[in-house]
Amino acid sequence: xxxxxxxxxxxxxxxxxxxxxxxxxxxxxxxxxxxxxxxxxxxxxxxxxxxxxxxxxxxxxxxxxxxxxxxxxxxxxxxxxxxxxxxxxxxxxxxxxxxxxxxxxxxxxxxxxxxxxxxxxxxxxxxxxxxxxxxxxxxxxxxxxxxxxxxxxxxxxxxxxxxxxxxxxxxxxxxxxxxxxxxxxxxxxxxxxxxxxxxxxxxxxxxxxxxxxxxxxxxxxxxxxxxxxxxxxxxxxxxxxxxxxxxxxxxxxxxxxxxxxxxxxxxxxxxxxxxxxxxxxxxxxxxxxxxxxxxxxxxxxxxxxxxxxxxxxxxxxxxxxxxxxxxxxxxxxxxxxxxxxxxxxxxxxxxxxxxxxxxxxxxxxxxxx
Amino acid sequence: xxxxxxxxxxxxxxxxxxxxxxxxxxxxxxxxxxxxxxxxxxxxxxxxxxxxxxxxxxxxxxxxxxxxxxxxxxxxxxxxxxxxxxxxxxxxxxxxxxxxxxxxxxxxxxxxxxxxxxxxxxxxxxxxxxxxxxxxxxxxxxxxxxxxxxxxxxxxxxxxxxxxxxxxxxxxxxxxxxxxxxxxxxxxxxxxxxxxxxxxxxxxxxxxxxxxxxxxxxxxxxxxxxxxxxxxxxxxxxxxxxxxxxxxxxxxxxxxxxxxxxxxxxxxxxxxxxxxxxxxxxxxxxxxxxxxxxxxxxxxxxxxxxxxxxxxxxxxxxxxxxxxxxxxxxxxxxxxxxxxxxxxxxxxxxxxxxxxxxxxxxxxxxxxx
Numbered sequence: 001x002x003x004x005x006x007x008x009x010x011x012x013x014x015x016x017x018x019x020x021x022x023x024x025x026x027x028x029x030x031x032x033x034x035x036x037x038x039x040x041x042x043x044x045x046x047x048x049x050x051x052x053x054x055x056x057x058x059x060x061x062x063x064x065x066x067x068x069x070x071x072x073x074x075x076x077x078x079x080x081x082x083x084x085x086x087x088x089x090x091x092x093x094x095x096x097x098x099x100x101x102x103x104x105x106x107x108x109x110x111x112x113x114x115x116x117x118x119x120x121x122x123x124x125x126x127x128x129x130x131x132x133x134x135x136x137x138x139x140x141x142x143x144x145x146x147x148x149x150x151x152x153x154x155x156x157x158x159x160x161x162x163x164x165x166x167x168x169x170x171x172x173x174x175x176x177x178x179x180x181x182x183x184x185x186x187x188x189x190x191x192x193x194x195x196x197x198x199x200x201x202x203x204x205x206x207x208x209x210x211x212x213x214x215x216x217x218x219x220x221x222x223x224x225x226x227x228x229x230x231x232x233x234x235x236x237x238x239x240x241x242x243x244x245x246x247x248x249x250x251x252x253x254x255x256x257x258x259x260x261x262x263x264x265x266x267x268x269x270x271x272x273x274x275x276x277x278x279x280x281x282x283x284x285x286x287x288x289x290x291x292x293x294x295x296x297x298x299x300x301x302x303x304x305x306x307x308x309x310x311x312x313x314x315x316x317x318x319x320x321x322x323x324x325x326x327x328x329x330x331x332x333x334x335x336x337x338x339x340x341x342x343x344x345x346x347x348x349x350x351x352x353x354x355x356x357x358x359x360x361x362x363x364x365x366x367x368x369x
Numbered sequence: 370x371x372x373x374x375x376x377x378x379x380x381x382x383x384x385x386x387x388x389x390x391x392x393x394x395x396x397x398x399x400x401x402x403x404x405x406x407x408x409x410x411x412x413x414x415x416x417x418x419x420x421x422x423x424x425x426x427x428x429x430x431x432x433x434x435x436x437x438x439x440x441x442x443x444x445x446x447x448x449x450x451x452x453x454x455x456x457x458x459x460x461x462x463x464x465x466x467x468x469x470x471x472x473x474x475x476x477x478x479x480x481x482x483x484x485x486x487x488x489x490x491x492x493x494x495x496x497x498x499x500x501x502x503x504x505x506x507x508x509x510x511x512x513x514x515x516x517x518x519x520x521x522x523x524x525x526x527x528x529x530x531x532x533x534x535x536x537x538x539x540x541x542x543x544x545x546x547x548x549x550x551x552x553x554x555x556x557x558x559x560x561x562x563x564x565x566x567x568x569x570x571x572x573x574x575x576x577x578x579x580x581x582x583x584x585x586x587x588x589x590x591x592x593x594x595x596x597x598x599x600x601x602x603x604x605x606x607x608x609x610x611x612x613x614x615x616x617x618x619x620x621x622x623x624x625x626x627x628x629x630x631x632x633x634x635x636x637x638x639x640x641x642x643x644x645x646x647x648x649x650x651x652x653x654x655x656x657x658x659x660x661x662x663x664x665x666x667x668x669x670x671x672x673x674x675x676x677x678x679x680x681x682x683x684x685x686x687x688x689x690x691x692x693x694x695x696x697x698x699x700x701x702x703x704x705x706x707x708x709x710x711x712x713x714x715x716x717x718x719x720x721x722x723x724x725x726x727x728x729x730x731x732x733x734x735x736x737x738x
Contacts, residue, residue: 031691041688048652048688055681064715068737071683091684139684224738251738283417292738304738312424314440315460315508319410319417322400339735341717346433348710348717353733364722366708368437369593369620369661369673 028149030088037079039089042142042149051091053100053138057159060104060135062220065292066159067135069225069251070215074137074157077213077231077247082141082153092138094154094202103195104133113198115191123168123175130164130177132187134217136195151204155211158191159226160184162216181216185230188214189241192232197239207236214244224251224292248298254291264295268333275305275331282327283320285310300336311344318365321350325361328352334359397518399457406448408458411511411518420460422469422507426528429473429504431589434661435528436504438594438620439584443506443526446582446600446616451510451522461507463523463571472564473502482567484560492537492544499533499546501556503586505564520573524580525564528595529557531585550585554599557583558610561601566608576605583613593620593661617667623660633664637702644674644700651696652689654679669705680713687734690719694730697721703728 030040031048042049061067075089095103099113106129107114117129141153162184164177179187192212199205213231218224227249232241252264254272263269276289288308294301305328311317324340332338340352340361350365399409400417411418430436447458464472468482475498476483486498510522531553533546548556561581568574582600587593596618601610621633623641632638645658657677663670674697680686693709701707709721709730719734 031688032695038687038691041684041691043651043692046647046650048685048692050653050685051682058681065737068683072687072736075684075687089684089688091682091688137682278415281415282412284419294738302736302738304736312427313420313460313506314437315410315444315458316417316419318407318444319400319458322407322410323412323417326401339733341735343716347712351720351733364720366710367441367671367673368434369663369671 037084039075039079039084039087039141042088042090049090049093051138052093053095053097054091056097056100056104057135057137060159062165063218063222063225065222065225066217067225069227070135070157070159070217071137073215073225073228073249074139074155074213077157077211077228078139078141078155080231081155081209081211081233087141087143087153088149090140090142090149090151092154093140094199094205095136095138095156100136104136106131115194123166125175125177128166128177130161130166130179132160132164132179132184133158133191134161135159151208153209153211154199154205155213156195156199157213157215157228158188158195159215159217160188160191162226163219165220184216185214188230189244192241196234196241200237200239209236210234212241213247218251223253223290227251227294248296249301250295252293252295254293255289264293265298265300268293268300271331271333275327278327278331279307279324282323283309283316285312300333302336303332303338305332305338305340307340307342309342309344309349311346311349314365314367317342317349321352321363321365324350324352325363328354328361329359406453408444408448408453408456408510411457411459418459418462420507421462422464422466423460425466425469425473426504426506429528431534432587432591432594434591434594435586436594438596439504439526439528439586440506442584442594442597442618443508443524443582446526446580446597447508447510447524449600450524450578450580450602456510456512456521457518459509459511459518459520461523462509463568463574464505464507464525469505473505475500484563492535494544494546497535497546499530499535499548501529501533501548501553502527502560503530504528520577522578522580523568523574524582525568526582526584526597527557527560527564528584528586529553529560531595532588534589550598553585554583557599558613561610565603565610569606569608578605579603581610582616587620592622592659596620596663617665618670619664621662621664623662624658633662634667634669637662637669640700640702644696647696647700648676648693651692652678652685654681669702671705672701672707674701674707674709676709676711678711678713678718680715680718683734683736686711686718690721690732690734693719693721694732697723697730698728 029043102113103115105111105114106116107118115133116131120129122128137157139155142149143152165174211233213228215228216226218226228247230244230246232244256263280286286309291305293303337356338354342350352361352363354361398412471482472484474480474483475485476487484502485500489498491497506526508524511518512521534543580602582597584597585595587595597616599613599615601613625632649655655678659675661673706725707723711719721730721732723730
């Protein structure tokens with residue numbers, strides 16, 4: 001997820017057979033040879049092949065964290081099913097903007113394909129029908145056969161609300177319907193069956209494996225996104241989901257704000273607190289030191305540390321970054337990949353990173369001429 | 370300037386002799402052992418030693434580029450004089466905020482130490498006395514002797530206006546006095562002599578080498594900062610600058626906006642144009658592809674490429690970054706260090722970098738949980 005160290009532009013030649021590798025970039029190409037667990041992407045006639053429902057999810061998320069974690073989390077699910085060595089990634093080409101927008105709306109006379117329940121006319125938090133499905137994304141996986149790329153797998157992510165925000169009148173106050181984990185799971189599975197059956201009706205999707213993954217959206221004011229909690233690999237031709245595999249992934253924000261707050265692991269939480277105390281003591285005017293921590297199967301699987309500071313001088317940023325390099329190695333939990341970004345009002349100032357296997361952090365101070 | 374790859378926290382023990390290396394961080398420490406041409410910085414009692422005139426330059430610069438390039442450029446000048454192996458960096462401790470603010474103002478009855486000329490009462494662009502000195506910065510260089518750090522050198526940068534912006538009445542329109550290179554040089558040298566003589570009056574600065582460097586500020590609306598054009602190394606005790614060494618450094622913005630626009634090197638300019646065309650063709654909705662290029666002795670010595678895009682999805686950012694890694698290697702000039710940042714309205718999305726000696730770009734996509 002972190003470091004992309006790639007090389008050499010893989011040219012697949014032309015799918016029409018008229019052109020091979022040319023500088024004008026005709027035919028189908030790939031973004032690059034993946035050498036560290038990343039997919040190559042599909043380029044056609046020199047252009048990146050964008051999603052047919054491009055941008056819909058941006059408008060569906062008030063919380064940017066839900067957007068990013070949904071998309072990169074879905075890619076992680078895909079990697080479990082479609083190996084990055086054998087498959088090439090393509091943005092979803094079968095669900096169009098129109099289709100996705102209709103599916104994400106409520107079912108109604110004018111929108112018979114809506115996957116969210118009909119409006120029952122009620123406005124009570126527990127009596128109304130909430131919107132369960134908030135966002136969805138299709139990812140396509142291709143295999144090279146000769147000079148052609150053939151669709152060989154599809155992954156669909158369904159983002160399900162844990163809280164559905166609604167208004168009782170237009171521009172009125174915002175109310176919340178809380179949705180239990182059991183309900184999210186039940187409704188997610190129902191929607192997954194409908195999605196699978198509908199996709200099978202498209203000739204191109206009839207005979208490819210389709211993976212469907214369920215994601216629980218975080219609250220709008222959350223400083224972390226939601227997480228995937230289940231996925232199902234459905235063999236070519238199947239129109240009903242037969243079984244679900246569960247994903248045990250949780251996100252936490254450090255520092256925890258009260259003693260009762262949830263933490264992924266109390267050792268990690270206090271390691272972060274020590275780190276925070278140390279660097280706040282070292283460097284005056286840090287206005288924020290927080291972290292997103294992700295746990296997979298109860299083990300820390302990644303951490304993003306965000307440090308906000310007022311900008312006083314470039315030499316301070318250089319010295320602070322040097323110090324962070326020591327302090328992070330000394331105090332932050334080992335084993336998991338960690339990113340640290342130092343930001344001011346003018347944007348990112350410096351950046352440190354350590355891969356899961358590495359001991360030391362590399363650092364970069366952003367400069368300007 | 371780019372990669373900071375440092376290790377091990379150098380502990381100098383306590384300068385007061387009461388404490389050695391402790392976790393509470395008493396005594397004097399260093400930010401880290403420099404292993405790639407960066408200075409270590411001074412930590413006292415666990416705290417970073419900030420400049421005595423901290424923050425003055427931030428308020429003196431309407432153009433953030435002048436601020437960053439002044440400070441990191443000054444550090445580059447210092448490195449020519451005070452080796453990063455032998456000296457430790459300390460933010461300026463001898464010129465206070467008050468002193469610097471008074472020196473940066475006009476000379477007047479109430480401000481006898483002002484280094485800018487008296488107000489002659491005239492308002493014409495060529496008849497008035499412009500403000501020559503816009504910003505100044507002190508950097509201290511220490512040597513370890515036994516368990517102590519001793520001041521062993523000072524560098525002072527003087528930022529000189531190429532355009533002095535002024536108003537004829539408060540909150541009125543802004544007018545400009547353009548200052549020729551010859552005048553900048555002459556007035557800069559005059560101010561340098563005054564600064565040197567004044568610094569020698571401080572007992573601590575009497576017998577250390579003092580380097581003074583002259584910087585030409587860029588226009589307020591410039592997309593690049595100014596550059597240093599001369600520096601002078603003044604031996605311990607000297608109160609007058611004897612000679613100046615010139616620095617041949619120029620900054621340019623690519624793409625050049627018209628055929629008559631200045632360029633550092635026409636091959637580099639067209640290489641950048643090709644790169645820009647290629648990636649704009651590849652990826653829809655890039656709203657900006659620009660670069661800052663710095664030339665030292667007419668050779669490209671560094672480039673910062675800034676790419677602005679609308680955010681559609683994390684997978685697009687990943688694919689785009691993979692593609693950039695290929696395209697940058699193929700099209701951008703080799704030999705010089707290059708940074709590439711991809712930004713959206715939500716901040717930095719990904720980042721690529723190549724050191725001067727390296728062939729390939731490393732890349733990092735910023736993720737979120």
